[in-house]
Amino acid sequence: MELLVASAIxxxxxxxxxxxxxxxxxPVIIGVSLLTYAVNVFxxxxxxxxxxxxxxxxxxxxxxxxxxxxxxxxxxxxxxxxTAVVVMMALGAYLGADDDHVNEPAESDPAKRRSQDRExxx
Amino acid sequence: xxxxxxxxxxxxxxxxxxIVLAARYHIAIQRVLSxxxxxxxxxxxxGLAWQAADGTVxxxxxxxxxxxxxxxxxxxxxxxxxxxxxxxxxxxxLLYAIGSKWDERGRHFHALFQFQMMGLMGAFLTGxxxxxxxxxxxxxxxxYGLMIHSGGNRRLRAGVQYVLYNLLGSTLFLFALGAxxxxxxxxxxxxxxxxxxxxxxxxSVGIRVASVLLLLxxxxxxxxVPLHFWLPSSYANAPGPVxxxxxxxxxxxxxxxxxxxTLIFPPDLEITSGLHSVWLLPAAMVTLAIGMIxxxxxxxxxxxxxxxxxxxxxxxxxxxxxxxxxGIAAALYYIVHSTxxxxxxxxIADLARSGRENLDLRAAPMxxxxxxxxxxxxxxxxAMVGLPPLSGFTGKLMILDASINAPLVVWIWAxxxxxxxxxxxxxxxxxxxxxxxxxxVPPPEGAEPASPPSxxxxxxxGGLLALLAALTVLAGPVHRYTTAxxxxxxxxxxxxSTVLETPGKLSIPAEEH
Numbered sequence: 001m002e003l004l005v006a007s008a009i010x011x012x013x014x015x016x017x018x019x020x021x022x023x024x025x026x027p028v029i030i031g032v033s034l035l036t037y038a039v040n041v042f043x044x045x046x047x048x049x050x051x052x053x054x055x056x057x058x059x060x061x062x063x064x065x066x067x068x069x070x071x072x073x074x075x076x077x078x079x080x081x082x083t084a085v086v087v088m089m090a091l092g093a094y095l096g097a098d099d100d101h102v103n104e105p106a107e108s109d110p111a112k113r114r115s116q117d118r119e120x121x122x
Numbered sequence: 123x124x125x126x127x128x129x130x131x132x133x134x135x136x137x138x139x140x141i142v143l144a145a146r147y148h149i150a151i152q153r154v155l156s157x158x159x160x161x162x163x164x165x166x167x168x169g170l171a172w173q174a175a176d177g178t179v180x181x182x183x184x185x186x187x188x189x190x191x192x193x194x195x196x197x198x199x200x201x202x203x204x205x206x207x208x209x210x211x212x213x214x215x216l217l218y219a220i221g222s223k224w225d226e227r228g229r230h231f232h233a234l235f236q237f238q239m240m241g242l243m244g245a246f247l248t249g250x251x252x253x254x255x256x257x258x259x260x261x262x263x264x265x266y267g268l269m270i271h272s273g274g275n276r277r278l279r280a281g282v283q284y285v286l287y288n289l290l291g292s293t294l295f296l297f298a299l300g301a302x303x304x305x306x307x308x309x310x311x312x313x314x315x316x317x318x319x320x321x322x323x324x325x326s327v328g329i330r331v332a333s334v335l336l337l338l339x340x341x342x343x344x345x346x347v348p349l350h351f352w353l354p355s356s357y358a359n360a361p362g363p364v365x366x367x368x369x370x371x372x373x374x375x376x377x378x379x380x381x382x383x384t385l386i387f388p389p390d391l392e393i394t395s396g397l398h399s400v401w402l403l404p405a406a407m408v409t410l411a412i413g414m415i416x417x418x419x420x421x422x423x424x425x426x427x428x429x430x431x432x433x434x435x436x437x438x439x440x441x442x443x444x445x446x447x448x449g450i451a452a453a454l455y456y457i458v459h460s461t462x463x464x465x466x467x468x469x470i471a472d473l474a475r476s477g478r479e480n481l482d483l484r485a486a487p488m489x490x491x492x493x494x495x496x497x498x499x500x501x502x503x504x505a506m507v508g509l510p511p512l513s514g515f516t517g518k519l520m521i522l523d524a525s526i527n528a529p530l531v532v533w534i535w536a537x538x539x540x541x542x543x544x545x546x547x548x549x550x551x552x553x554x555x556x557x558x559x560x561x562x563v564p565p566p567e568g569a570e571p572a573s574p575p576s577x578x579x580x581x582x583x584g585g586l587l588a589l590l591a592a593l594t595v596l597a598g599p600v601h602r603y604t605t606a607x608x609x610x611x612x613x614x615x616x617x618x619s620t621v622l623e624t625p626g627k628l629s630i631p632a633e634e635h
Binding site for chain 2: 020025028029032035036039042043045046047048067068071074075078079081082083085086089090092093096097102103104
């Protein structure tokens with residue numbers, strides 16, 4: 001159980017970091033999503049792994065820590081919203097510039113840059 | 123129970139949806155509501171600061187649940203000073219946005235602005251680490267909207283980069299929080315202070331990893347080298363007033379480092395010793411150097427200002443990394459100074475844009491209003507570089523004075539003084555190219571003269587410069603107050619006992635213990 005959860009977190013994180021380094025918006029967003037899945041499982045595990053126990057104090061001997069579940073829920077909602085925002089912005093940037101690199105283009109061509117400036121000012 | 127502490131968060135949280143729902147198509151009503159909201163915020167923040175000035179720590183329990191089970195808001199000297207600074211900065215930025223009509227160039231500027239204020243206020247007031255994460259996200263998501271306000275390809279692209287970088291930072295923050303919870307079983311800052319101190323040397327691996335992760339997260343926010351890459355392009359591409367408001371966002375990182383590393387991981391804690399002196403201090407010195415070299419190397423005015431913000435953050439972090447009372451006091455003075463100076467410079471960069479095609483540091487014909495803009499640039503640049511007579515000079519003196527007993531004093535003095543010289547050259551070159559040489563370039567034939575920026579814009583920038591002047595004149599009292607803040611931070615017992623021992627609902631009455 002511990003090995004399974006730990007390796008799941010590790011593999012998700014490794015895959016996420018690899019994808020983030022691709023530096024094009026689609027893989028990077030997928031990579032960030034994988035990282036948030038990894039951190040959700042990690043948060044969940046931070047309250048210790050207990051099987052078949054209620055997340056509330058009652059007469060039973062064992063119980064699951066309810067707080068990490070609340071934290072995970074918050075984290076899921078926030079990361080979901082943030083991912084939606086970044087998808088919209090990345091789409092806008094891609095459609096506008098016809099280029100999906102995350103980095104800004106090298107400013108080697110002054111003429112091209114000035115035409116971009118005029119476009120921005122307009 | 124004092125409900126006033128929750129108001130700085132609740133007020134913008136109510137004003138923002140009201141603006142969206144009721145005044146959606148009426149920019150004039152939005153402006154009035156937004157300005158009134160910020161004015162009320164200043165009044166509340168000033169009241170809270172007044173109340174905290176004598177050293178009382180005020181507590182607000184959300185839902186009346188006692189800490190560490192419920193979430194608490196805590197108003198001490200440090201938190202109230204930061205919210206007052208944020209509210210005052212917010213007013214001038216808002217006036218500029220109205221005066222320059224930036225708020226008309228896209229939708230929902232005022233609503234996003236209010237949400238941004240809400241996130242900032244919450245981040246300063248909260249007494250719970252997970253709640254700090256939530257308020258970070260509130261201020262970030264509002265800043266994403268503000269960052270791409272009025273659109274444009276280049277801005278959208280810089281915005282995507284900014285959002286992705288911050289998403290990675292948030293993920294890191296969650297990893298740190300998970301590790302802290304797994305090790306201690308709490309996320310309340312005051313409770314953590316006691317629990318972390320109880321961890322013995324042998325089982326401290328997890329908490330040490332967590333403390334480093336947390337430092338990394340706050341260093342991303344504070345743009346400490348090597349985690350500063352997001353700042354120049356996102357601040358330079360953001361609209362002028364938004365970039366000016368962002369000047370306080372790097373300080374949120376500085377604030378979080380001060381709070382967490384005096385309360386939870388204090389400098390005399392055995393298990394995390396070396397974190398500040400071995401890692402943070404050299405990183406801060408490199409930040410200062412890189413920032414000021416960037417000022418010299420920048421080819422556009424907005425990038426130059428962005429790099430000067432990185433450099434000033436390096437200066438703040440040097441003072442913080444000393445982790446002495448004098449160091450924190452100097453850092454807090456410099457935080458106030460560099461927030462105001464950075465914001466003024468971003469607004470002036472936006473003023474200089476009127477009538478120009480871009481902000482490249484090349485001579486272009488004189489534009490309307492240039493003499494006044496040039497004068498303001500001169501004053502703000504003096505403040506940022508740290509020449510007498512403005513507050514950058516007094517702030518730098520305090521930092522040099524605080525570091526006199528540090529082991530690395532030679533390095534600190536050398537870095538600070540050489541970096542100031544470099545930034546002086548950079549700002550002088552930029553100013554003379556932009557404003558001085560403009561007289562030598564004749565305006566092109568038949569070009570329509572651009573109208574000068576409005577009086578309200580100049581008033582907003584002038585207000586920030588006046589605050590800088592006031593900060594210089596009142597350097598003595600302000601420094602005494604920041605010293606009192608530092609004293610409170612280094613004696614956290616009243617903070618901890620106020621948070622943990624105030625009973626809430628369902629608390630067992632004291633006599634039954």
